[in-house]
Amino acid sequence: MSENLGQQASLENHIGQASKNGWAFFENDAGERMQPPSGEPDRLARLASYAAAFYAQPEFRELLDFLCEQSLHRARMILPPIGVDPMQNYAYGCFREGQNSMVMTIFKMIADGRSQELKGRDA
Numbered sequence: 001m002s003e004n005l006g007q008q009a010s011l012e013n014h015i016g017q018a019s020k021n022g023w024a025f026f027e028n029d030a031g032e033r034m035q036p037p038s039g040e041p042d043r044l045a046r047l048a049s050y051a052a053a054f055y056a057q058p059e060f061r062e063l064l065d066f067l068c069e070q071s072l073h074r075a076r077m078i079l080p081p082i083g084v085d086p087m088q089n090y091a092y093g094c095f096r097e098g099q100n101s102m103v104m105t106i107f108k109m110i111a112d113g114r115s116q117e118l119k120g121r122d123a
Contacts, residue, residue: 044112051106052113064106071099 054060074096104118111118 048109048113050113051109055110055114064103067103067106071096071103 055064108118
């Protein structure tokens with residue numbers, strides 16, 4: 001139970017941090033990403049170097065291939081049976097995008113750690 005409370009507090013902390021930025025992210029007309037908080041670029045660079053080092057290991061590549069099979073390489077659209085609530089299909093799309101974005105985040109970290117540019121999806 002106490003673990004659940006810790007997770008809830010952590011989630012509330014993340015929501016509180018996100019709400020401090022207000023609508024600034026959506027008002028960025030140049031299409032540029034918001035800059036992370038101070039000190040965060042060092043952490044992101046360090047994590048990206050870890051991801052690049054892991055990518056050099058065959059076991060990590062096998063794991064990454066599996067994650068791609070389970071997310072990015074699955075059918076993009078499944079037509080729902082007649083009579084299914086449209087919100088159910090919407091929820092499935094959100095679920096799939098969440099899976100895909102996690103795998104793409106790993107690819108982005110690997111590319112950053114190797115000083116390469118991620119091509120394709122919105123990095």
